[in-house]
Amino acid sequence: MPPAPTVHICDDWISIDLPDWKMILAARNALSSNNCWTEIVPGLDSMAVQFDPARISPDDAAELVMDQMRGLTVAATDSRSTMTIPVCYDAELAPDCQFVAEKLQIPVETLPSWHEARLQRVTMLGFMPGFAYLQSEEPCVTIGRLSSPRQLVKAGSIGIIGQQSCIYSFDSPGGWPIIGRTPLRLFDPAGDQPALLSAGQIIRFEAISREALENWPQATVK
Amino acid sequence: MSMRVLKAGLQTTLQGAPFSGHRHLGMPAAGAADCLSLALANVLVGKPGTDIAFEITLTKAIFEIEEPCLIGVVGAAEYIRINGRDHPHHHTLQLNPGDEIQIGPSRPGCRTYLATSTEIGSEGLLGGRSTYMPAGLGGFQGRALQDGDLVAFLSRMSGAILDRTTPPALRPHYSDDHVLRVTPGPEANQPNPGILRDLCATPYAVGARANRMGMALDGAPLASSDSANMPSAAVFPGTIQLPPSGQPYLLGPDAQTTGGYPRIAQVIRADRHLIGQMGSGSRVRFVQTTAERATEIYREKLSLLTSWLGKVDLW
Numbered sequence: 001m002p003p004a005p006t007v008h009i010c011d012d013w014i015s016i017d018l019p020d021w022k023m024i025l026a027a028r029n030a031l032s033s034n035n036c037w038t039e040i041v042p043g044l045d046s047m048a049v050q051f052d053p054a055r056i057s058p059d060d061a062a063e064l065v066m067d068q069m070r071g072l073t074v075a076a077t078d079s080r081s082t083m084t085i086p087v088c089y090d091a092e093l094a095p096d097c098q099f100v101a102e103k104l105q106i107p108v109e110t111l112p113s114w115h116e117a118r119l120q121r122v123t124m125l126g127f128m129p130g131f132a133y134l135q136s137e138e139p140c141v142t143i144g145r146l147s148s149p150r151q152l153v154k155a156g157s158i159g160i161i162g163q164q165s166c167i168y169s170f171d172s173p174g175g176w177p178i179i180g181r182t183p184l185r186l187f188d189p190a191g192d193q194p195a196l197l198s199a200g201q202i203i204r205f206e207a208i209s210r211e212a213l214e215n216w217p218q219a220t221v222k
Numbered sequence: 223m224s225m226r227v228l229k230a231g232l233q234t235t236l237q238g239a240p241f242s243g244h245r246h247l248g249m250p251a252a253g254a255a256d257c258l259s260l261a262l263a264n265v266l267v268g269k270p271g272t273d274i275a276f277e278i279t280l281t282k283a284i285f286e287i288e289e290p291c292l293i294g295v296v297g298a299a300e301y302i303r304i305n306g307r308d309h310p311h312h313h314t315l316q317l318n319p320g321d322e323i324q325i326g327p328s329r330p331g332c333r334t335y336l337a338t339s340t341e342i343g344s345e346g347l348l349g350g351r352s353t354y355m356p357a358g359l360g361g362f363q364g365r366a367l368q369d370g371d372l373v374a375f376l377s378r379m380s381g382a383i384l385d386r387t388t389p390p391a392l393r394p395h396y397s398d399d400h401v402l403r404v405t406p407g408p409e410a411n412q413p414n415p416g417i418l419r420d421l422c423a424t425p426y427a428v429g430a431r432a433n434r435m436g437m438a439l440d441g442a443p444l445a446s447s448d449s450a451n452m453p454s455a456a457v458f459p460g461t462i463q464l465p466p467s468g469q470p471y472l473l474g475p476d477a478q479t480t481g482g483y484p485r486i487a488q489v490i491r492a493d494r495h496l497i498g499q500m501g502s503g504s505r506v507r508f509v510q511t512t513a514e515r516a517t518e519i520y521r522e523k524l525s526l527l528t529s530w531l532g533k534v535d536l537w
Contacts, residue, residue, distance in 0.1 A: 008408035010488040011516035013458055015408040039245045043455030043480055050458065053491060053520050054535070058513035125248040126454060126480030129357050133454070169248070170357045187247070189347035189359060195247040
């Protein structure tokens with residue numbers, strides 16, 4: 001049985017240190033079975049639960065967390081199939097493709113195929129509703145963020161800083177170098193599942209033409 | 223029927239209860255920055271404390287009413303004027319069609335809540351109606367109100383004419399000087415175990431770019447490591463982060479759901495409504511407490527408020 005994780009207790013939330021994404025997913029599943037938690041928020045190497053301190057004291061909440069963490073079993077694999085995310089790598093929508101290609105020391109025209117070949121795992125959502133942080137298991141040189149963030153990054157933009165990539169869900173400021181854009185809507189508050197992606201999901205990018213992007217059904221791209 | 227915004231001021235949004243249960247999707251809390259003042263305003267017009275109201279920030283705002291309605295105004299505004307005549311905070315006020323309501327600038331404090339007895343039209347999503355401006359969601363078209371906007375009223379005033387007055391003992395004291403109690407955050411030992419003591423020993427002033435997402439705190443910089451980035455982890459309104467600059471950053475209701483700076487402290491839930499009254503230039507000190515004591519303080523506060531507000535929740 002794995003050792004009990006370290007927890008940190010604030011007055012209405014508790015942070016739980018966890019070694020990897022497998023344990024985070026297992027913890028999320030275990031914690032979801034209890035309605036004490038008003039929020040269950042995965043991080044990259046931790047998890048947080050929030051509770052109502054009028055209903056449960058921090059000590060009792062921490063005890064409950066420890067109970068729920070006891071004998072956590074890690075699912076061998078995520079049962080969900082790989083999701084394909086269409087991306088248009090047109091240079092006009094990928095203002096940093098040259099910058100990224102230079103960092104990777106590859107010709108810019110091979111950047112789409114380089115990117116398509118790398119499977120990505122969604123590590124967490126954050127920054128904006130539906131904004132996805134992705135991690136590739138293959139090593140990659142550090143690309144880093146732009147020296148000064150852009151005032152406006154369009155929704156659907158794909159950013160990359162190295163092993164980590166992201167997908168912008170709304171028009172927003174942003175500092176990740178942008179190499180393409182997906183027509184998919186990352187967050188639809190009216191949907192049954194408001195966020196397109198969730199932690200643990202494996203995705204693969206697939207190149208589409210500018211025309212396909214612009215004619216994508218329900219495209220958010222204008 | 224509706225309320226016309228003659229002058230929206232710096233930032234006026236529709237805010238009520240925060241969004242709950244969607245932080246794992248990246249959806250922040252939003253909702254009233256000062257939930258206590260919101261609840262006090264709502265109860266003056268006979269509504270539940272978490273209903274949607276106008277949240278008015280710092281500068282003067284002017285509205286014109288198009289139908290009879292009751293309003294309750296609670297917050298930092300220096301004055302409330304109806305057709306040029308001063309009226310008190312904390313009282314139910316009765317308005318007639320064509321009346322012009324001026325909400326004065328915040329002095330001291332930062333935000334004022336104007337609740338109406340009629341139901342305010344707003345965009346619902348994820349079980350909430352508050353405005354989350356960064357993604358353009360909720361409230362009035364997902365944005366701050368602008369001069370000339372017409373905010374729809376969905377219901378007419380019901381027959382009952384209330385005449386309520388907030389009990390004096392429950393009226394918040396608005397100030398530009400704040401003391402916030404904090405518990406240690408998960409990274410209260412980074413970069414060294416003395417960081418929380420140093421935070422509590424330092425007087426801070428809220429920096430120039432304070433908004434609903436958060437505020438940088440100006441003061442003697444705290445020790446911080448240059449590589450103050452850690453793997454992103456959950457943050458909440460009231461979390462105090464320590465970026466490499468050594469200037470603590472206090473998160474507000476619209477703060478993103480995860481962050482990569484050490485979370486050195488957490489403002490306790492009982493005190494978080496005060497963050498909504500902090501604007502650029504406000505002074506703040508932090509006092510350390512324990513999670514256990516914070517829970518006692520929170521429950522005492524709720525039981526004090528329950529007699530007037532009924533079932534109440536602060537966030």
